[in-house]
Amino acid sequence: MTKSLFLLPIAILLACTNPAKETATSDSTAVLSDNPSVASIRTGAQQTNKYLPLLKGKRVALSINNTSVIDGKLSMDTLIKLGVNVVKGFGPEHGFRGKASAGAKIGDETDEKTGVPLISLYGSKYKPTKEDMKGIDVMVFDMQDVGVRFYTYLSTLHYIMEACAENNVELIVLDRPNPNDGYVDGPVRDADQESFVGKHAIPILHGLTFGEYAGMINGEGWLPGKAKCKLTVIKMENYKHGMPYTLPIAPSPNLNTQQSILLYPSLCLFEGTVISQGRGTQYPFTILGNPELKGKYKFSFKPVSIPGMSEKPPHMDKECYGLDLRKYDTSIFASTGRINLTWLKEFYAAYPNKGAFFRAANFDRLAGTTKLRNQIIAGKSEDEIRKSWEPQLGEFKEMRKSYVLYN
Incomplete structure (x- = not known):
């Protein structure tokens, strides 16, 4: 893979010299890399010649966030300049322009730059209402x-x-590319664990782009009543699954480095435990620790309140002891086709009060099953755990083949 150049805000670079003293705010538009692999790929958004004719003369709504850019500019600003009649915007978690903290509820507003009404899908509701959809001909x-x-x-x-x-x-x-699409892994979500962090019965890593996944939702009849929406996917150019790809923009405030993005599939499960994943520092999802592990690990960090990233992080203002994974070789994930379960087993074994280690409901929602938590408690080996993921994982991999758009 071509060497990446990380262009983080200067406040983040300075904070890296002392992880215990961090007060910088987040930058939701942080540029992560100028990797040539980014330049060689033309995203769907960049290919305006393919979809502008589909928007001509129509009332258009945009479901986007800060990562929706066309040559460095937010797509809404570009499309309006190109004459597209944008009548509404719909914003997900973190908001339309990606500035809200993780989990923060967001209200409806008017975009300051364009005057377009913005409807939040991470506040009082997750789904646009019938009233919200009025006056819209096409959604992007x-x-x-x-x-x-x-x-x-x-x-x-x-x-x-x-x-x-x-x-x-x-x-x-x-x-757009999926930076973690080089492998498919993890337990398939059980029926009783459906939630906003587990809408469908798929494994932790699905190995698809959003365009491909939309085809799967339609094709597998996952909409109520097996309904299908009229779907058009503007495919990327010069992209194939498994190719190295460094995201040009941070996809959310707490995934602010390429390292965090590649570690995220393995580390997010810790959000259902007492172990901090580094929220409240400038390098979340690259470090792990807990105050109760002093003496068992040498590396330490102190989470603090950081507006726009984590207002009240776990173990705020307390020294946490654990692992520093900022230089961990993340290429091992794609080469082995596996998320890392060793860290979860290790921290459970090291934590003194095992009965308090898991926040059961949260962990089970993230894992998509109650089995993984019980297997860790029972001391099952990784091979035993992985065998329990079959045959569902194999069946998903086979189903996935029908929806792949890129060789």
């Missing part, structure tokens, strides 16, 4: 995914498709 969906079941933009895509199907509105998905 364009967000950067990271390829995991519990990333909430996946559920937002489902509810956008559901609203489009119910209100006879055409949906156009402008496709």
Whole structure:
């Protein structure tokens, strides 16, 4: 893979010298890399010649966030300049321009720059109402995914498709790469664990782009009543599954480095435990720790309140002891085709009060099953755990083949 150049805000670079003293705010538009692999790919959004004719003379709604850019500018600003009649915007978790903290509820507003009404899909509702869909002829969906079941933009895509199907509105998905699509892994979500971080019965890593996943939602009849929305996918050019790809823009405030994006499928499960994943520092999802592990690990960090990233992080203002994974070789994930379960087993073994280690409901929703938590408690080996994921995981991999758009 071509060496990446990380262009993080200067406040983040300075904070890296002392992880215990961090007060910088987040930058939701952080540029992560100028990797040549980014330049060689033409996203769906960049190919305006293919979808502008589909928008001509129509009332257009955009379901986008800060990652929806066309040559460095937010797509809404570009499309309006090109004469597209944008009448509404729909924003997911973190908001339309990606500035809200993780989990923060967001209200409806008017976009300051364009005057377009913005409807929040991460406040009082996840799905556009019939009233919200009035006056719309076509919906454009364009967000950067990271390829995991519990990333909430996946559920937002489902509810956008559901609203489009119910209100006879055409949906156009402008496709973007999946940085974690080099492998498919994890337990398939059980029926009793459906939630906003687990809408469908898929594994932790699905190995699809949003365009491909939208086809799967339609094709597998996952919308209520097996309805189908009228779907058009603007495919990427010069893209294929498994190719190295460094995201040009941080997809959300707490995935602010390429390292965090590649570690996220393995580390997000810790959100259902007492172990901090580094929220409240400038490098979340690259470090792990807990105050009770002093003496067992040498590395330490202190989470603090960081507006726009994590207002009240776990173990705020307390020294946490654990692992520093900022230089971990993440290429091992794609080469082995596996998420890392060793860290979860290790921290459970090291934590003194095992009865308090898991926040059961949260962990089970993220894992998509109660089995994984019970297997960790029972001391099952990784091979035993992985065997329990079959045959569902194999069946999903086979089903996935029908929806792949890129060789």
